[in-house]
Amino acid sequence: MQEIEIAELRKLTEVIKEKYNYDFSNYAMSSFKRRIQRILEMYKLASVDVLIKKLTEEPRFFKEFVSEVTVNVTEMFRDPSFWRELRDHILPNIMLNHNNISIWHAGCSSGEEVFSMAIVLKEMGILDKTKIVATDIDTDILQKARSGVYSMKNMELNQKNYLRFQGTTTLEKYYKEENGKAIMDKSLVEHVSFREHNLVASMAFSKFDLILCRNVMIYFNQALQNNVLKMFHESLFKYGYLIVGSKESLIWCEIANKFIVANNEEKIYKKIKD
Amino acid sequence: MSQFKLNNQYKAIVIGGSAGSFQVISKILSNLPKDFELPIIMCLHRLKHVRHGFVEALNIKSNISLYEPEDKDSIKKGKIYLAPANYHLCIELGNHFSLSTEEMVNNSRPSIDITLETAAYVYKNKLIGILLTGANKDGAMGMKKIKDRGGLTIVQEPSECMIDTMPVAAIKLTQIDHVLTVSQIIAFLQELDKVYKQST
Numbered sequence: 001m002q003e004i005e006i007a008e009l010r011k012l013t014e015v016i017k018e019k020y021n022y023d024f025s026n027y028a029m030s031s032f033k034r035r036i037q038r039i040l041e042m043y044k045l046a047s048v049d050v051l052i053k054k055l056t057e058e059p060r061f062f063k064e065f066v067s068e069v070t071v072n073v074t075e076m077f078r079d080p081s082f083w084r085e086l087r088d089h090i091l092p093n094i095m096l097n098h099n100n101i102s103i104w105h106a107g108c109s110s111g112e113e114v115f116s117m118a119i120v121l122k123e124m125g126i127l128d129k130t131k132i133v134a135t136d137i138d139t140d141i142l143q144k145a146r147s148g149v150y151s152m153k154n155m156e157l158n159q160k161n162y163l164r165f166q167g168t169t170t171l172e173k174y175y176k177e178e179n180g181k182a183i184m185d186k187s188l189v190e191h192v193s194f195r196e197h198n199l200v201a202s203m204a205f206s207k208f209d210l211i212l213c214r215n216v217m218i219y220f221n222q223a224l225q226n227n228v229l230k231m232f233h234e235s236l237f238k239y240g241y242l243i244v245g246s247k248e249s250l251i252w253c254e255i256a257n258k259f260i261v262a263n264n265e266e267k268i269y270k271k272i273k274d
Numbered sequence: 275m276s277q278f279k280l281n282n283q284y285k286a287i288v289i290g291g292s293a294g295s296f297q298v299i300s301k302i303l304s305n306l307p308k309d310f311e312l313p314i315i316m317c318l319h320r321l322k323h324v325r326h327g328f329v330e331a332l333n334i335k336s337n338i339s340l341y342e343p344e345d346k347d348s349i350k351k352g353k354i355y356l357a358p359a360n361y362h363l364c365i366e367l368g369n370h371f372s373l374s375t376e377e378m379v380n381n382s383r384p385s386i387d388i389t390l391e392t393a394a395y396v397y398k399n400k401l402i403g404i405l406l407t408g409a410n411k412d413g414a415m416g417m418k419k420i421k422d423r424g425g426l427t428i429v430q431e432p433s434e435c436m437i438d439t440m441p442v443a444a445i446k447l448t449q450i451d452h453v454l455t456v457s458q459i460i461a462f463l464q465e466l467d468k469v470y471k472q473s474t
Contacts, residue, residue, distance in 0.1 A: 003395075006367075028372040030364040030392045073375050079325070160323070215375045218345045225346070246325065247344045247358050247373050
């Protein structure tokens with residue numbers, strides 16, 4: 001297959017913006033290009049032009065397109081040392097001054113991180129004091145997150161991560177196995193609000209004590225990252241925490257001076273200025 | 275007299291390796307001049323869930339310290355970069371990195387193909403690709419992309435490899451410019467260094 005040209009990608013993002021009001025023009029180019037290449041192969045489309053035609057003529061296809069263009073690879077308890085830090089320092093710190101905690105998972109994908117969080121909170125005995133909002137651009141993946149059904153194949157890794165996290169029990173306690181699927185204990189996410197939200201069109205919609213956005217902004221270019229980080233700053237209470245992926249940083253961005261580093265290794269930042 | 279007919283057109287070197295490549299990379303890094311000018315971007319297969327130790331272990335022998343880039347870090351002269359655990363390392367237009375947690379490619383994350391292909395796209399004929407010993411085919415397609423875009427391709431001499439699957443796959447897929455032993459790869463890099471120093 002012919003290598004996709006940047007000009008073709010520009011044309012594609014323009015058409016999508018025009019027709020569907022979704023803006024992919026500030027996505028990081030190399031991964032966006034690979035996602036489009038993957039979609040062409042998956043749907044056996046000969047070129048970006050054919051994809052554009054399909055998107056123009058079949059509005060229903062756009063939903064599938066959004067699901068495929070976004071990356072939905074995730075794990076429970078990814079970076080176990082981060083989850084330990086959250087349990088041992090960050091959450092207790094918030095609880096010092098609050099009776100309740102509000103948490104936003106921005107770009108929650110299939111929900112593994114939300115379940116991890118709920119398990120941590122449950123083991124700390126504070127799940128019922130927590131309000132969690134989990135958002136994603138992709139409504140299909142939100143449905144998967146809500147249902148909490150995962151393939152048993154992935155659970156092996158999730159269990160290993162949980163062991164490294166050193167929780168109070170075993171991960172098996174939180175799901176039952178049926179037909180090769182792990183069905184998560186629904187009571188964990190009973191009070192989680194799963195909502196559609198596009199970070200690119202970002203407007204602050206509420207305030208939180210803790211925002212997690214790990215390995216999501218890596219698919220954006222720096223200009224877009226900067227805007228999203230500004231919106232996260234607005235969406236945090238003073239002394240709230242923002243957590244990004246272990247290989248992301250916000251030292252370079254416009255609002256960097258409004259945060260201090262709470263833990264550099266785990267990329268945990270604390271808002272100190274409005 | 276130059277054995278490789280080198281010039282100073284190159285902007286970066288990418289190195290891929292898997293099983294058996296740790297010792298090879300250590301040897302290369304300990305023989306590299308301290309002020310080696312070109313950025314070296316390395317993608318080595320590694321344990322997905324061990325974040326620490328690898329770069330530290332390589333740094334013990336290296337003359338230039340290695341660094342695992344963060345998302346959107348710029349690529350600078352004289353630096354050596356190593357793909358972090360459990361992320362694909364991509365090169366973007368505008369001379370910076372981006373990271374990705376996309377699906378594994380060739381059962382690998384980081385995938386050598388992804389690093390090599392994105393580097394080939396950005397640097398075109400100004401790229402040198404080196405593929406070392408390894409037990410799977412990751413990197414072969416990347417080497418082809420480098421060659422197709424006019425870059426220079428080098429693989430480790432298969433008979434010298436701990437496991438030769440990786441270089442052999444690349445040789446089958448594309449025209450490799452040089453098949454070299456580790457000592458020859460070191461000689462190549464030292465000669466390249468001289469070319470750059472003479473031209474400045």
